Amino acid sequence: MESPAPGVLAAVVVRTAVVLLVLVVALRVSGKRHTGEMNVYDLLLVLIVANAVQNAMTRASGEVLVALVSASTLLALGWLVCMVSAQWPPLQAKLLGAPTVVVQDGQVLWANLKREGLTERELYTELRKHGLTAVAAVKLAILEVDGSLSVVPKEHSAGGGEGGNSRER
Amino acid sequence: MIQDWLGEVFSHPDLPGVLGIVAKTTVIYVFVLVGLRLLGARELGQMTTYDFVLVVVLANAVQNALVGGDDTLVGGLVSALTLLLLNRLFTWLLTRYPWLEQQMVGEPVVLVTAGQPRWDRMQREGVTRDELLASLREHGVADLDDVRLAVLEVDGTISVVPKEATVHRTRRRARGLRAS
Numbered sequence: 256m257e258s259p260a261p262g263v264l265a266a267v268v269v270r271t272a273v274v275l276l277v278l279v280v281a282l283r284v285s286g287k288r289h290t291g292e293m294n295v296y297d298l299l300l301v302l303i304v305a306n307a308v309q310n311a312m313t314r315a316s317g318e319v320l321v322a323l324v325s326a327s328t329l330l331a332l333g334w335l336v337c338m339v340s341a342q343w344p345p346l347q348a349k350l351l352g353a354p355t356v357v358v359q360d361g362q363v364l365w366a367n368l369k370r371e372g373l374t375e376r377e378l379y380t381e382l383r384k385h386g387l388t389a390v391a392a393v394k395l396a397i398l399e400v401d402g403s404l405s406v407v408p409k410e411h412s413a414g415g416g417e418g419g420n421s422r423e424r
Numbered sequence: 425m426i427q428d429w430l431g432e433v434f435s436h437p438d439l440p441g442v443l444g445i446v447a448k449t450t451v452i453y454v455f456v457l458v459g460l461r462l463l464g465a466r467e468l469g470q471m472t473t474y475d476f477v478l479v480v481v482l483a484n485a486v487q488n489a490l491v492g493g494d495d496t497l498v499g500g501l502v503s504a505l506t507l508l509l510l511n512r513l514f515t516w517l518l519t520r521y522p523w524l525e526q527q528m529v530g531e532p533v534v535l536v537t538a539g540q541p542r543w544d545r546m547q548r549e550g551v552t553r554d555e556l557l558a559s560l561r562e563h564g565v566a567d568l569d570d571v572r573l574a575v576l577e578v579d580g581t582i583s584v585v586p587k588e589a590t591v592h593r594t595r596r597r598a599r600g601l602r603a604s
Binding site: 262265266269270273274277278281282285288292294295296298299300302303304305306307308309310311312314315368369372373374375376379380383384386387388 | 429432433449453456457460475476479480482483484486487488490491494495496497498499500501503504505507508511512514515516518519522525528529531532563572573575577578579581583584585586
């Protein structure tokens with residue numbers, strides 16, 4: 256079995272890089288729910304997208320060298336992005352996005368919540384994890400770039416009512 | 425020669441046929457999504473290792489059909505973008521229709537309210553007394569009387585809101601995977 260021509264390997268590098276770029280941009284635009292707590296459908300999506308692009312990167316080649324070149328491209332790009340964004344913070348901001356305010360002074364900012372693809376139920380779950388039961392008790396809630404929610408409660412709050420939208424049956 | 429090479433990498437022999445990829449990907453994704461739900465996936469919020477393996481293998485099983493044997497760059501990207509758009513639509517529907525979220529993802533269940541435990545609900549959800557008390561301890565709460573609210577969340581963790589307004593942060597489980 257002769258090894259693949261340099262042209263083929265160069266093509267693998269380019270294809271892999273393009274796939275990575277497209278997916279990074281697409282996920283970045285999709286909002287932060289993908290970096291926060293995952294439900295089974297989020298997990299399914301990540302896995303199925305990875306499978307969808309496999310052959311686009313390697314042209315369905317079964318060659319070990321092709322696989323290594325593709326993997327190396329991904330690792331090298333990852334490292335490169337890491338290095339560059341450490342030196343140049345604006346890049347990191349562009350890649351990771353900015354934190355999003357979802358609750359301000361007891362009011363939910365619905366447009367922001369929707370844009371990040373979070374449901375009301377998910378918001379209440381996060382509030383409960385912070386020991387709060389109502390939005391009214393929240394001074395500020397920010398969805399961080401890693402998908403976690405930072406919550407600043409109001410002073411002297413009693414925490415609120417009966418648990419948002421949980422089932423009472 | 426460079427032009428030929430670039431053409432080979434970025435072009436597609438049958439551009440209208442790419443719509444076929446969109447269709448195939450959509451059918452497969454919807455099928456798997458509904459299938460996961462019908463076979464009790466709502467409870468997969470408390471994913472075991474086996475459930476995790478199931479999802480991984482599912483994604484692999486449909487892999488080649490997503491693009492229908494197309495191995496071009498364009499074909500793969502079209503499939504991936506179709507999936508991401510479909511998922512965006514799905515999550516939008518979840519935010520728009522709470523009943524759908526209830527159906528697909530489940531809903532939180534109140535286990536303790538104002539110091540009163542609801543053993544019937546715990547039994548129904550398969551939460552033992554020990555698990556409940558362990559959660560209380562995790563949240564720095566001494567006993568049931570100090571609990572304002574304890575809720576079994578859809579991801580299988582139990583949130584505990586104590587009666588005083590101190591703020592505790594739940595220790596995050598490893599992405600919802602349990603050992604059982």
